[in-house]
Structures are given as C-alpha cells and as structure tokens.
Amino acid sequence: MFNFIRFLRTIPISLRNSVRAVYYDLYDGYMNACKAVFNKTIPIVADRFHVRKLYRKSLVSLRKSELKRLRKELTAEEYAEFKPAISVSA
Incomplete structure (x- = not known):
C-alpha cells in the first residue's frame, strides 16, 4: 500500500x-x-463492475440453494417446471 x-x-x-x-x-x-x-x-x-460481480455471485448462490431445497420438496413433475432456472449458467 x-x-x-x-x-x-x-x-x-x-x-x-x-x-x-x-x-x-x-x-x-x-x-x-x-x-x-x-x-x-x-x-x-x-466501481460498478466489482459490485455487480459480488451481487451476481450472491444471487447465483441463492438460486442454487433454493433449487436444491425445492428439489427435495416438490414432485419430479413440479420441479421440471423450473428447468429455465436450472439451466441458467453460473
């Protein structure tokens, strides 16, 4: 420094x-x-690039944890409706 x-x-x-x-x-x-x-x-x-990078990382983490939780709670058919959210790249 x-x-x-x-x-x-x-x-x-x-x-x-x-x-x-x-x-x-x-x-x-x-x-x-x-x-x-x-x-x-x-x-x-x-700078906004690094701020955006941090909040995107948090949102991806939240999305993955919610999908994991939903997979346990929903039927296979109900869970299949989330396919667009599942295929989003990290």
Missing part, C-alpha cells in the same frame, strides 16, 4: 486538487491509500 501512496503523491498537487471522485475495485488498500492522499471530502466509490 505504501508504494501506491507514494505513487499517488507523485501526482502534482494542482492535478490532485482537480480530482472530483475516486473509483476503486473494492481492495481496502486502494481505498485507504486514496483517503490518505486525497482531500477527505472527495468521494471514494466502488
């Missing part, structure tokens, strides 16, 4: 002052480095 802080501090102050927001990839080291270097009022925001 200290190397990243050192790198950020090489950016001229005039350019650092022009930064309006910082997007990071959910790695705490980057967030903490940006907090250390940039003005505290600048928003530090998680």
Whole structure:
C-alpha cells in the first residue's frame, strides 16, 4: 500500500486538487491509500463492475440453494417446471 501512496503523491498537487471522485475495485488498500492522499471530502466509490460481480455471485448462490431445497420438496413433475432456472449458467 505504501508504494501506491507514494505513487499517488507523485501526482502534482494542482492535478490532485482537480480530482472530483475516486473509483476503486473494492481492495481496502486502494481505498485507504486514496483517503490518505486525497482531500477527505472527495468521494471514494466502488466501481460498478466489482459490485455487480459480488451481487451476481450472491444471487447465483441463492438460486442454487433454493433449487436444491425445492428439489427435495416438490414432485419430479413440479420441479421440471423450473428447468429455465436450472439451466441458467453460473
């Protein structure tokens, strides 16, 4: 992290002052480095790719667990109606 802080501090102050927001990839080291270097009022925001990746992973996990539960509770015919949900790729 200290190397990243050192790198950020090489950016001229005039350019650092022009930064309006910082997007990071959910790695705490980057967030903490940006907090250390940039003005505290600048928003530090998680990039949407990584946020989307996390919620998609959670939804896939929930879908799989629900299908597993339903397989135990439903008849084979009733469960077959869920085929579109079963064939969704992880």
